[in-house]
Amino acid sequence: MADTTAGAVWRPHGTARRSTHTLRLRVSAALMGVTVLAVLLVPPLAQLDQQAVDLAAKLQPPTWAHPFGTDDVGRDLLLRCVYGLRVSLLVGVVAALTATVIGTAVGATAGALGGRTDRAVMRLVDAVASVPHLLLGVFIVAMFRPGVWPVVISVALTHWLSTARIVRAEILSLRSRPCIDAAVSGGASRWRVAVRHLLPGVLPQAGLAAVLMVPHAMWHESALSFLGLGLPTHTASLGTLIQTARGSLLAGDWWPTLFPGLFLVVPTLAVAGLAGVWRERINPRRRSELML
Amino acid sequence: MLELRSVTAGYDRRAPVVREASLTLAPGQALGLLGPSGCGKSTLARVAALLHRPDAGTLLLDGTPVRRWRHRAPREQRTAFGVVFQQPRLAADPRLRLADLIAEPLRATGRRDQIPGRVTELAEATGLTPDLLTRRPHEVSDGQLQRACLARALVLRPRILVCDEMTAMLDASTTAALVAAVERYRRETGAALLAVGHDRTLLDRWCDRTLHWHEVARSRADAPT
Numbered sequence: 001m002a003d004t005t006a007g008a009v010w011r012p013h014g015t016a017r018r019s020t021h022t023l024r025l026r027v028s029a030a031l032m033g034v035t036v037l038a039v040l041l042v043p044p045l046a047q048l049d050q051q052a053v054d055l056a057a058k059l060q061p062p063t064w065a066h067p068f069g070t071d072d073v074g075r076d077l078l079l080r081c082v083y084g085l086r087v088s089l090l091v092g093v094v095a096a097l098t099a100t101v102i103g104t105a106v107g108a109t110a111g112a113l114g115g116r117t118d119r120a121v122m123r124l125v126d127a128v129a130s131v132p133h134l135l136l137g138v139f140i141v142a143m144f145r146p147g148v149w150p151v152v153i154s155v156a157l158t159h160w161l162s163t164a165r166i167v168r169a170e171i172l173s174l175r176s177r178p179c180i181d182a183a184v185s186g187g188a189s190r191w192r193v194a195v196r197h198l199l200p201g202v203l204p205q206a207g208l209a210a211v212l213m214v215p216h217a218m219w220h221e222s223a224l225s226f227l228g229l230g231l232p233t234h235t236a237s238l239g240t241l242i243q244t245a246r247g248s249l250l251a252g253d254w255w256p257t258l259f260p261g262l263f264l265v266v267p268t269l270a271v272a273g274l275a276g277v278w279r280e281r282i283n284p285r286r287r288s289e290l291m292l
Numbered sequence: 293m294l295e296l297r298s299v300t301a302g303y304d305r306r307a308p309v310v311r312e313a314s315l316t317l318a319p320g321q322a323l324g325l326l327g328p329s330g331c332g333k334s335t336l337a338r339v340a341a342l343l344h345r346p347d348a349g350t351l352l353l354d355g356t357p358v359r360r361w362r363h364r365a366p367r368e369q370r371t372a373f374g375v376v377f378q379q380p381r382l383a384a385d386p387r388l389r390l391a392d393l394i395a396e397p398l399r400a401t402g403r404r405d406q407i408p409g410r411v412t413e414l415a416e417a418t419g420l421t422p423d424l425l426t427r428r429p430h431e432v433s434d435g436q437l438q439r440a441c442l443a444r445a446l447v448l449r450p451r452i453l454v455c456d457e458m459t460a461m462l463d464a465s466t467t468a469a470l471v472a473a474v475e476r477y478r479r480e481t482g483a484a485l486l487a488v489g490h491d492r493t494l495l496d497r498w499c500d501r502t503l504h505w506h507e508v509a510r511s512r513a514d515a516p517t
Contacts, residue, residue, distance in 0.1 A: 179384055181375065181383075182445075185341055185343060185370055185374070185375045186397030186400050186447075186448065187400045187448065196385075197385050200387055
């Protein structure tokens, strides 16, 4: 009787949970690896022109010659998707990194200085956050000619807010610890306390926020391109591919939208899986759902 | 010479933790401050070490009133105090090896040339072996970490030591070793000591004079409501 009770108490932390954990890590890492390899290797190895138009082969369903089929002007969709993913990933990574740098700088300044500066900066953050960020993004993109960099700027300038809040909260909690008192008593300047003791403490959180922001930024790029505001239509990006394929979907041709859509979903889930494992590692107590 | 006059301090102005506390610490004197847990001893120790701005009252350092606290205090005033905290785990930056932990105040004040000599000297004084100096805080015990924290507090040769329940979490032999290290330092330099704690036996044996909290500050029960 006592044995069964003990078993019931100890079992939930057994091997079952760990194996799903490892499975998630492996699947996510494999998917991410395939994506990155495809993006890096296919364009130089294939030696094919993704822009090559073949009107005789337009809107062909998937075949061995064109595994993902062709679009409405006969371009190979596999190649277009890989090139599109390349552009979308570039936008996602650069925008996420820029947003994280801005967010960390703002959040760290507010948290480390505290007092009036903190209140003023955080009210500014609240004010910017009160505007719907897609709307603000559309506004920023509309000020420039279509291209990659306006999209990067638009996504970066609308996505640093959450990082600033996370970093500020972490810095505030670190700031009140005795180790910071000890540093102050040891003669450390404000700058030294921030750079040597506070920032290294928030970097894992900021890094995690940056990784989670990559798929989010990719979705934003796709949304802006889908609205016709992001990248010019001749540049293959996942958003422009889905946008141009919209018409053929109504005619019953499913492949021109499905495959770019999958190229958007698979890296998103892979990044979310990896970030989830990372999050549990740096803070095992925080097991809330991933925010995408 | 450190003098606190009617110091009121806390984390919310409407409900101060320390009310009208006054005490004087003469050069070279060892003063014990005894009180039950939660009475405000640690807050008073932080005010005394210029780490927490009081809401009211005056703090005189060598007869000069102190007007700025924490980073705003001049560096030579801040570093006149060596502070040892109750919980070494929270008082040590988890990323620094013990040698870097001890050397950090020297780096922060631009005295890198003194690092090798001072770290070796203090490691010996506090009973840390060279092997321990290469470890990070999570790889050593509380007692060993507290020795490193004491070494860090002594590294800038402070004139006043503030030990806030320094030995509350430690066993008798580590307590004895740390107290002996503090006393050796005080004999060599003539530094003053403010030892905060709730162990009357220890404070009576360690300090020249032991004050009870109610002799220093008004208790919260006396507060006007």
